[in-house]
Amino acid sequence: MVDEPKSAGTSSEEDQIALRLTKVAALRELQIEPWGNGFSVTHCCAEVNLAHDGDDAEKLTAAAKSYTVAGRIVALRSMGKLAFIGVRGATRPRDPALTPTGRRATDLQLMLRKDASVGWDLIKYLDLGDQIVATGRAIRTRTGELSLETTEIKLAAKALRPLPEKWHGLSEMETRYRRRYVDLIANPEVRDTFVARAKLVSTLRRFLDERGFLEVETPTLHTAEQAGGAAARPFNTHHNTLDLDLKMRIATELHLKRLVVGGLERVYEVGRIWRNEGIDRSHNPEFTSVEFYWAHATWLDLIALTEELLAALARAVRGSEKIIYQGQDIDLTPPYDKVSMIEYVAAALAPDLRGVSAQLDALSNLLPSAWANFERFASRYGWTGDVREAEKKLAHAATLGDRIAWAFGTFCEPALPKDRPVFVVDFPLETSPLSRKRDSEPRLVDRFELFVAGMEVANAFSELNDPRDQEARFRAQVDARARGDQEAMPFDADFIRALEHGMPPTAGEGLGIDRLAMLLTDSASIRDVILFPLLRPEAK
RNA sequence: GAGCCGCUAGCUCAACUGGUAGAGCAAUGGCCUUUUAAGCCAUUGGCUGGGGGUUCGAGUCCCCCGCGGCUCACCA
Numbered sequence: 001m002v003d004e005p006k007s008a009g010t011s012s013e014e015d016q017i018a019l020r021l022t023k024v025a026a027l028r029e030l031q032i033e034p035w036g037n038g039f040s041v042t043h044c045c046a047e048v049n050l051a052h053d054g055d056d057a058e059k060l061t062a063a064a065k066s067y068t069v070a071g072r073i074v075a076l077r078s079m080g081k082l083a084f085i086g087v088r089g090a091t092r093p094r095d096p097a098l099t100p101t102g103r104r105a106t107d108l109q110l111m112l113r114k115d116a117s118v119g120w121d122l123i124k125y126l127d128l129g130d131q132i133v134a135t136g137r138a139i140r141t142r143t144g145e146l147s148l149e150t151t152e153i154k155l156a157a158k159a160l161r162p163l164p165e166k167w168h169g170l171s172e173m174e175t176r177y178r179r180r181y182v183d184l185i186a187n188p189e190v191r192d193t194f195v196a197r198a199k200l201v202s203t204l205r206r207f208l209d210e211r212g213f214l215e216v217e218t219p220t221l222h223t224a225e226q227a228g229g230a231a232a233r234p235f236n237t238h239h240n241t242l243d244l245d246l247k248m249r250i251a252t253e254l255h256l257k258r259l260v261v262g263g264l265e266r267v268y269e270v271g272r273i274w275r276n277e278g279i280d281r282s283h284n285p286e287f288t289s290v291e292f293y294w295a296h297a298t299w300l301d302l303i304a305l306t307e308e309l310l311a312a313l314a315r316a317v318r319g320s321e322k323i324i325y326q327g328q329d330i331d332l333t334p335p336y337d338k339v340s341m342i343e344y345v346a347a348a349l350a351p352d353l354r355g356v357s358a359q360l361d362a363l364s365n366l367l368p369s370a371w372a373n374f375e376r377f378a379s380r381y382g383w384t385g386d387v388r389e390a391e392k393k394l395a396h397a398a399t400l401g402d403r404i405a406w407a408f409g410t411f412c413e414p415a416l417p418k419d420r421p422v423f424v425v426d427f428p429l430e431t432s433p434l435s436r437k438r439d440s441e442p443r444l445v446d447r448f449e450l451f452v453a454g455m456e457v458a459n460a461f462s463e464l465n466d467p468r469d470q471e472a473r474f475r476a477q478v479d480a481r482a483r484g485d486q487e488a489m490p491f492d493a494d495f496i497r498a499l500e501h502g503m504p505p506t507a508g509e510g511l512g513i514d515r516l517a518m519l520l521t522d523s524a525s526i527r528d529v530i531l532f533p534l535l536r537p538e539a540k
Numbered sequence: 541g542a543g544c545c546g547c548u549a550g551c552u553c554a555a556c557u558g559g560u561a562g563a564g565c566a567a568u569g570g571c572c573u574u575u576u577a578a579g580c581c582a583u584u585g586g587c588u589g590g591g592g593g594u595u596c597g598a599g600u601c602c603c604c605c606g607c608g609g610c611u612c613a614c615c616a
Contacts, residue, residue, distance in 0.1 A: 079574085142575090167565065278541095
């Protein structure tokens, strides 16, 4: 039995690639290299758009300036002796996404006449997706669109695969994440998100540089002993030559504080962190943090600095301190409210007492059963969660601090105000193994977390610099690990040795760059601000 | 990890209680000197995510598996 000859199809992706390859061969017959180089490009599409956005036809004629631009064909309308080619050029970080008249700055239309364009015959070999180089003058078409009256067109790089549909683009999130290169072509607003993210990071660096902070880079490969600085499970890896098991860092904290000991007293690192945890809308296994350490400052200085920083980032990225996130107006204008963990929890369980010390006394005297007073929390904070789940978590809370953190996280956190950032303060000692004890109440630490839109975006505290106290805290972490807490920190003996040389009193803070980027680009998922988020491999 | 939803042509989506898998865009062949999601005529393109089952007959119903999205949980 002989195979039926395949029907001479022309529409499957395979067929389209085959067809484009025949064009490649035909072009080479014509001595045209489909993937040539060395083209002289004098301008970007965006430059033409921004230079002439509001110019009328007379002004354009008077200008009579020749441009040679490059870009990708995203529309192709040919009508015999006249053709219009839609070109999407490069996105440049300093250009606005839209021109003053509201057109996308990267997109420029070419107009070609059969009798006035060198390369007209090339059109029949061109496809949507091809990279081209075009020369011409800016004009207004009869319908008034700014266009390049093209005198010469060249193929710069042939595309073998078809682009997604021009109107709806590429919409399936899975494909957009897996083939970000196509997403960036088909959905140009994705480019805007990553331009905004880059602006956020550069503004952050400038902010810290201007205040005398030194940017450094510390190891991302940690020994088991070094892999602390946060409550998280690390990724494991291995160095072959040293035959050494290593872990990817879960924080930059401990190395940066070693540098403060060494005299780099204002120091920061923007860097990749890996945490071997679940994935959801606000967690990716690898993400970017900035941590900065500021000798002779306290957590209260960090509150002021954080307010200033957030407002500056919002102005730089969004042009305003008032932003909208997922439909919610959020005002980032300082100052921000402070909410006490202790007071919030005590308000439900020990409502008559004033002052955190008295409230702590009362909370520490509560019977275990008294903590499970879900009705009190529900009536005060509108909690509607799963009682059995909450009880399960409470059962794991070994210390008073753990119970306070449980109650706050479970009941109070969802009730925090949503229209402005909030500093959560008065953290219990047990949940803060690297923070300095509060002088006036040693059951608490000098620490805050900043919440915006229900997300933790910053964690900061006055650093613990008493080496013997740090040693005891590490030991408590080792004990917790022995009890089954897989996120407890290891005992980092070298870090203790560093503290024994004397670290000046220091305040330190960590910010989640990805979450800030979500906020300032109005992105619902962390995957939308990470170019290549981690996904399971595609099925074969 | 649990629940819900999704996976159909290169892309975006249809296909009622099971009855011959369809449209638009893209592609291919034509016509066209001002288009704007260009238009008109014609033509292709499918293992309906994978596997099993029920049935005369499965995109549709049942079971298993894969990948993704959302919600919850875990996790800070």
